[in-house]
Structure formats: C-alpha cells, structure tokens
Amino acid sequence: MLESQASAARGETVQTLDRGLRVLELLAKEPEGLLSQEVASRLALHRTVAYRLLNTLLEHRLIQRMDDGRYRLGMGLISLARSVQPQLQSAAVPELTRLAEELGATAHLTVADGSEAVVLTTIEPSRTHMHVVYRTGFRHPLDQAASGIAILAGREAQSGERTQVTRARQKGYAVSRSEIQQGASGIAAPIHVMGRPVEASIGIIILGDIDEDIVFPHIIAAAHAISLQLH
Structure with missing residues (x-):
C-alpha cells in the first residue's frame, strides 16, 4: 500500500x-509573453494548474510577470544559462562585447539544440539610442535566421537544405532579413571547433539593412578568435 502511494507521488x-x-x-517561443489563460489553452491545462505552475516558476525567477499580466522568461534563466557550456561562453563574451561596441548592434552567441537554435548569450551596445532586444533563451527553427543558418552552413551539406544555407556555406557567413523579427536583419558566422560538428554561431542583429561588406569581416574574425581559444 505504502509502495503504491509512493509510486503515485513520484508519478x-x-x-x-x-x-x-x-x-x-x-514562453521561450513567445518573446512578447503570454497571459495565464493563453498558457493553459496552448498546453491543454486547467487554468488552476497553469496558474500554480506559473506561480512556482515565478518564485524561482525563471519567469517574470509584466505589468500587462503577461508572463515572460525571467532573469533566473540567465544564471542557469551561464553554467551551460562555460568554456564557449567565456571565449565568446569578449568577442560579443567588441562586436556590440564596434558595430553598435546587439551581438549574440547561439547554439543548436536538436532542430532549434537557442540564444545562449547576448551583449547589447552601450552607446546607441536604439537597438534590438534579443533575449537569452529565445528559440527558433535551426534553418531560420542568420544565427541558425550559419550553424547549418558550418556542417556537411544536406539534401533539401535551404538555398540560404548553401549560399552561407559558400560565403562563410549567413545573412537574413525579417525572418524572426519584422524589419530586423542579422549576420552570423559558424564557430568551428576541430574534430567536432558545428554547434554554435556568433553574430549581430540590427533594425534595418546590414552593410555586408563592412560587417562580415568583423563577424568572421570574432568566430575565428573563439575557435582558436576552443582548440
């Protein structure tokens, strides 16, 4: 009897x-956030269950509740993310900072997670009046946006891959426009580590168009600098 009760509790x-x-x-797929009833509906949960889950995550700072009642990912996730792939992040932060300040754009380190790309670290420029907010933990399909396309471009060619991936492989970097955020452009390069498949990229995202000829050497240099530290 006690064993069955314990088993039920574990379940x-x-x-x-x-x-x-x-x-x-x-919530990682909804940067603008969701109301509790929207969370319940999307996950087919009773509203009471969804509310309890949200409150628990809120207590641990894994999510935050905005003034309009919407829930978004919280700062607690950033602390957790910093413990993931620490060597990669340690090597990337100086390069991200340099890109953000030199180019006046939000710089990001993105990693592959199965068929998705996940933003691992971002650095925002300190001397601009306006820039794109790109949240740590944000996910999108791996074959979309410059950051994901760059990762795929660093791997072996696959049958049926997007032409953008093939083009990025030829150029050594990827460019995208309005794929994830309307009006935003991104450019990213794969981070190669000897003997391993490409799992990360570094890049920037800005509002408006990117001058590739000016920007891509900075991105390539940053990816190369990180690769050297990881070898």
Whole structure:
C-alpha cells in the first residue's frame, strides 16, 4: 500500500516537472509573453494548474510577470544559462562585447539544440539610442535566421537544405532579413571547433539593412578568435 502511494507521488512529481518545463519551452517561443489563460489553452491545462505552475516558476525567477499580466522568461534563466557550456561562453563574451561596441548592434552567441537554435548569450551596445532586444533563451527553427543558418552552413551539406544555407556555406557567413523579427536583419558566422560538428554561431542583429561588406569581416574574425581559444 505504502509502495503504491509512493509510486503515485513520484508519478505526480514527474508530471508536474514535465508541465513546468513545457511552460518554459512555450514562453521561450513567445518573446512578447503570454497571459495565464493563453498558457493553459496552448498546453491543454486547467487554468488552476497553469496558474500554480506559473506561480512556482515565478518564485524561482525563471519567469517574470509584466505589468500587462503577461508572463515572460525571467532573469533566473540567465544564471542557469551561464553554467551551460562555460568554456564557449567565456571565449565568446569578449568577442560579443567588441562586436556590440564596434558595430553598435546587439551581438549574440547561439547554439543548436536538436532542430532549434537557442540564444545562449547576448551583449547589447552601450552607446546607441536604439537597438534590438534579443533575449537569452529565445528559440527558433535551426534553418531560420542568420544565427541558425550559419550553424547549418558550418556542417556537411544536406539534401533539401535551404538555398540560404548553401549560399552561407559558400560565403562563410549567413545573412537574413525579417525572418524572426519584422524589419530586423542579422549576420552570423559558424564557430568551428576541430574534430567536432558545428554547434554554435556568433553574430549581430540590427533594425534595418546590414552593410555586408563592412560587417562580415568583423563577424568572421570574432568566430575565428573563439575557435582558436576552443582548440
């Protein structure tokens, strides 16, 4: 009897954890945030269950509640993200900072997670009146946006891949316009580590068009500098 009760309790705990992780994954795809009832609807949860999950995540700072009642990913996730691939991040931060300041754009380090690209670290410029806010933890399909396309371009060619990936492989860097955010342009290069498949890229994102001829040497140099530190 006691054993069956313990087993049931463990099953309930696992289900709660699974639901909490699904909430985080959902919010990662919605940078503008979602209302609690929207979370409940998207995940097919009772509103009370969704509310409890959101409150628990809120207590741990994994999400934040905005003034309009919407929930978004919180600062607590940044602390967790910093412990992921610390060597890569340590090598990338100086290059990200240099790109952000020299080019006046938001610089980002992105890694592959299965069929998705995940923003691992971002650095915003300190001397601009306007720049793109690109949140750590944001996810998008790996074959979209310069950051994801650059990762695929650093790998072996695949049948049926997008022409943008093929073109990026030939050029050594990827460029995209309005793929993730309307009006925003991105440019990124793959980070090669000897003996390993490409799993990361470094790049920038700005509002408006990018002057490739001016920007791409900076991006290529940053990717190369990180690669040298990881060899």
